[in-house]
Amino acid sequence: MTASPVLEPVHRPEDGELVGHLAVADRDAGWVAHAVPGTPLRAFPTREEAVSFLRTRGLALLAERWEYRPADGGEPRTAWLVEARPGAVVVRFGYDTTSVPLSGDELHRLVPARPV
Numbered sequence: 001m002t003a004s005p006v007l008e009p010v011h012r013p014e015d016g017e018l019v020g021h022l023a024v025a026d027r028d029a030g031w032v033a034h035a036v037p038g039t040p041l042r043a044f045p046t047r048e049e050a051v052s053f054l055r056t057r058g059l060a061l062l063a064e065r066w067e068y069r070p071a072d073g074g075e076p077r078t079a080w081l082v083e084a085r086p087g088a089v090v091v092r093f094g095y096d097t098t099s100v101p102l103s104g105d106e107l108h109r110l111v112p113a114r115p116v
Contacts, residue, residue, distance in 0.1 A: 004038075020036055022051065025043050029043075036086060037085065061112060065112075066091070067110070079091040079092065088102065091110070
């Protein structure tokens with residue numbers, strides 16, 4: 001298991017709403033924007049670009065379709081986020097109405113279904 005990056009919260013200046021997190025990329029090669037629960041989204045060369053991305057797209061991405069890639073190498077599953085908070089999410093897979101909590105290493109297997 002690899003060490004989790006240190007996540008810096010990013011808030012909207014207008015109302016203080018948490019829109020995501022930032023982390024320094026490996027070998028100081030820029031910044032990585034993370035969604036509210038901590039899932040990595042995209043790397044940026046500068047901190048300012050990453051902050052701007054999170055403030056404009058961070059919360060909207062939570063409403064989009066996500067993909068869960070099982071640890072056993074099984075087929076990816078379409079997931080919809082029902083609840084998101086730092087360190088955890090609750091998802092529904094496909095048309096199943098059962099809610100499933102995900103946290104810890106499971107968050108790194110959850111990615112936006114389309115590139116961001």
